[in-house]
Amino acid sequence: MGFLRDITDNDSEIDIQKVQNEFAKILVANEQVEKAYKLNHDLFIFTNHRLILVDKQGVTVKTLVYHSIPFRNITHFSIETAGHFDLEAELKIWVSGDANPITKQFDESLDVYELQSVLAEYVFQP
Numbered sequence: 001m002g003f004l005r006d007i008t009d010n011d012s013e014i015d016i017q018k019v020q021n022e023f024a025k026i027l028v029a030n031e032q033v034e035k036a037y038k039l040n041h042d043l044f045i046f047t048n049h050r051l052i053l054v055d056k057q058g059v060t061v062k063t064l065v066y067h068s069i070p071f072r073n074i075t076h077f078s079i080e081t082a083g084h085f086d087l088e089a090e091l092k093i094w095v096s097g098d099a100n101p102i103t104k105q106f107d108e109s110l111d112v113y114e115l116q117s118v119l120a121e122y123v124f125q126p
């Protein structure tokens with residue numbers, strides 16, 4: 001996946017058209033990428049149907065894991081920081097049917113508060 005290798009700057013939000021094209025083979029008919037963020041080498045992709053977490057594993061990033069989470073299956077999420085404006089934080093997302101949350105570590109490359117706000121919009125929409 002050439003696009004994933006090209007992500008080297010610290011911009012947190014990614015151009016949705018590039019993501020739409022790059023991930024077309026895992027999207028369903030009429031599914032549209034609406035927002036996309038990178039966290040170090042991982043990606044958070046918000047579509048009109050689900051959250052896709054792309055988890056790069058290994059130092060040489062030979063393995064990619066795609067977590068597909070329908071918004072309706074997210075039961076709750078939390079942010080944990082050392083202080084009010086701490087740049088290092090942890091986001092936990094609980095999915096129905098799994099007692100253990102998906103956990104992502106944040107640093108200054110992506111604002112955890114911005115991402116949780118977007119997540120809240122999708123999870124809590126009527």
